[in-house]
Amino acid sequence: DAKTTQPNSMESNEEEPVHLPCNHSTISGTDYIHWYRQLPSQGPEYVIHGLTSNVNNRMASLAIAEDRKSSTLILHRATLRDAAVYYCILRDVNSGGSNYKLTFGKGTLLTVNP
């Protein structure tokens, strides 16, 4: 599996934008970039995913570099509820079986200050 690199932790203030970076220099052409987050004492929760173009949904935006070697998850206005561990994960969806799995690293612990 192609690997991702994320900062261990980041801090933000409530109602300010947050940019969570992820490096994936060995990404292949068929790897989708997924973001999940895990709130304290809960299971992971899907946030957003993309392949080449920037993506927006109700939770966040995903900005993908032109060479696809990095991406940034953008939370437009952080709230206290956004405090979580954020995982950046690559998935090759052209293969079946074990490639449905999500390979979790340690992620980025986001702290949101009131």
Added chain:
Amino acid sequence: NAGVTQTPKFQVLKTGQSMTLQCAQDMNHEYMSWYRQDPGMGLRLIHYSVGAGITDQGEVPNGYNVSRSTTEDFPLRLLSAAPSQTSVYFCASSYSAGRSYEQYFGPGTRLTVT
């Protein structure tokens, strides 16, 4: 929809005991999987299934068995519990094949083996 449900929420076992962690989903998802999460770590895949009657091993399968007799249910059996199996267990499900579908996670089962 209830989504992905897991029972029990908490369990304490003695070394050598066996038990089954239950997982069910009502979204008609083909793919289901089990992960474990140890303190301060990301999730690791134990077993997965791409459909009823089909299961396969993940990254850390030793000491666990699974079966998939229906689309809805995917129980995880601990054959002879060991302290090293103390962890939080998450079940996940998704649609499969041909697209990068998001996975839905259950709330987790916190298992302690003494």
